Amino acid sequence: MQGRSVRLLHITDPHLHAHTESRMRGIVTYETFNAVIDRVLADPDPPDAVLATGDLVQDETLAGYLLFRKAIERLDAPIFCLPGNHDAPDIMANVLQAAPFQLCGVASLAAWRLILLNTFSTGDDGGRLPQSELEFLRQALADHADHHVLVSLHHQPVPMGSRWLDGVGLRNADDLMDIIDRSPQVRALLWGHVHQASDRRRKGVRLMSTPSTCSQFLPNSDGFAVDSRPPGFRWLNLRPDGTIDSEIVWLE
Template sequence: MPSPGSSSVIKLMQITDCHLFAHPGGRLMGVDTTLTLDWVMDLASSLERPDHLLLTGDLAQDGSVAAYQKLRDRVALIQDSSSWICGNHDNGLAMAEALADTPEALVKCVRMGPWQVLMLHSQVEGEVGGWLAESELELVERCLREFGGHSLICMHHHPLAIDSQWMDRIAIGNREQLWERLAFARGSVVLLCGHVHQQQELERQGITMLSTPATCFQFAPLGEAFGVTSEMPGLRTIELHDDGSVVSEVHRVSPRELTINRELMGY
């Protein structure tokens, strides 16, 4: 990871929405989520090694320690420096147990040269949609006020409508409170989320929000109701530059057979 004062580009990689099971061959909507994760990890290994990994939620479908250990072991082959947050399907205690030897993976603010990365918890226990507790909003405001550089703010649930009616009903419920805090930024701000299982690049008030394909199946965009597509799984690479600019690209695995059981219309 670049040290403070370094002028080198900071290179990140986002992995999201793995929906893993502890047992081999565990399937969600007919998809073997361990197999598709391995496809994405093979893709990741073919790309330039990042300085840091961002894992943005719905990492384990069954919430088991073993599922998080499975993911931990796979991503460590790419980079052992990483930051993790919970999605609506995750079990935070099990995740913490799996990461007990690397507690820095759960640190909420990581500073890298002229950038800081904030990892926000938007999970609401027992709910699919998200909410930012006052402590999370206070963290955002404090870090933006104190830090003179640029900020990449990561969360699982999306903080900006994506014109998918069913997904927008389960976004961050108090997202306007987040946008009020973003006004305290002293440099560039970029938002990064998981949850939506699709690639998005949106902008509001000069702030870009990025979302990324899941490592399993992809949701159909711009729909009134739940749907999936035949698009391949993927990941996102992100380059953070000293001047606050960001260069990002989505990478997908090469086309191959992806069997989805469309009769199981839910996740």
């Protein structure tokens, strides 16, 4: 078990609504979300686990979360979730409280541990890690010093090079990075929110964002702008030696 790679599916920002035909920026988000699930189901190599990093539902409705659950339960795997700025954390916690779902906390996958952070900040499209969440992270890292760790959150902890989007990132990213810099077992940070793909390195740690399962934002744009890229998602292969293979799949 410890010696095998983990195939992790990352989906993010589906922005579902109470009604299956509702649109956001012209896109029927429930349709594109199901198209992503269909693509995953057609893959001969199924996921060992699924990570969903927030903005699951756009209109803060119970019906929206029930649609999320109905669609993603088509995948036969544990599903790890964390909230984004558009989510309704209380409804989300009610709907996603039992297996196969896990909301926030630490998830175990062979030699890896996923630490799922909650950056939801009431009334703010940007995110924040309160002291309690920073303390949870410190403790989780202390408990898992001998594992490879992937830390995931909704908001970007580094600038994306887009002025409007970087105005709604993680407000206290320095607090997070101080902890990451002192934790050599952290291999990667992975987030949603920015509706675009990115993959870079900072002090040996892999930093990745993943496109939304609905519409994308135009990279490097100073003002809000929608990209013409299609829905997308990310595969990660978490190797037992702590390295990661990853690829984005676009629904062209």
